[in-house]
Amino acid sequence: DAGITQSPRHKVTETGTPVTLRCHQTENHRYMYWYRQDPGHGLRLIHYSYGVKDTDKGEVSDGYSVSRSKTEDFLLTLESATNSQTSVYFCAISDSNQPQHFGDGTRLSIL
């Protein structure tokens, strides 16, 4: 929805491996966000970006890094995946003074 594509949609991997999730938008929005969704916690912000090469940490950023080299792409990397990072990951986008719109999510399982 709202021109947001997350890939992959599902991934299973092993602990200690690197994982990169991609968020691609076609809306040319300035802001992009990564959240994780876990039962009992709602969604929690991992990292966000307010422009190309401009990123900042959210409330649960440990173990995650991000990059934004183009307006349309926002990458989330788990350098060395752990069991506690098993979750559903959502990307969101917004423009100035506009509410956030969400992608369909990536379900990540770390065994």
Next chain:
Amino acid sequence: AQSVTQLGSHVSVSEGALVLLRCNYSSSVPPYLFWYVQYPNQGLQLLLKYTTGATLVKGINGFEAEFKKSETSFHLTKPSAHMSDAAEYFCAVTREGGYNKLIFGAGTRLAVHP
């Protein structure tokens, strides 16, 4: 610091009954408040938002919410539930005002019975 509390992780209503989902917030700045809905295996869809002005806001699918500053509440209501309303609902407030950096409640799963 901003926070959101949704009372009741599960709510069950009969089709045609009133839907009331409760949300209380705390915020050190004038809040922007949101309700999102999530259907199974989908992302979140914006139902409605409050920024400034009229405290009763109407959203999609017949939902509305009222901002009550004195009660720090933003409860979501719908007069008559439909089977298609079964989903998970999230209340959210922005961390620093404006639209960025949302803080979500834990969610309320709504079940609608015939």
